[in-house]
Amino acid sequence: MSSSTSGIKLDQSTRARIKQAAAALDRTPHWFMKMAVLYWLQRVEQGSTATEMLIDGDIEADARINSVLGRQKLLSID
Structure with missing residues (x-):
């Protein structure tokens, strides 16, 4: 099975939190991040x-920042 690296940009605080969480589970940060991606992927694939999937207070802010359709609408208005 071939694999490649897919990177995400994380601030130092988030990286430290991942490292602590992984250590608490006696796992590597790589394992922790991979399992997180697989967990969310499975949820999306299940519909x-x-x-x-988001906490109620985060929905509006997330949609404003991360919605692909929302960003496309903003770009088409200009």
Whole structure:
């Protein structure tokens, strides 16, 4: 099985939190991040929406910042 690296940008605080969480589980940060991605991927594949997966207070801010459709609408207005 071939694999490649896919990177995400994380601030230092988030990286430290991942390292602590992984250590608490006696796992590597790589394992922790991979399991997180696989968990969310499975939820989406089972039909969950972003609204269902986010905490109520985070929905509006997340949609404003991360919605691909929302960003496309903003770009088409200009």
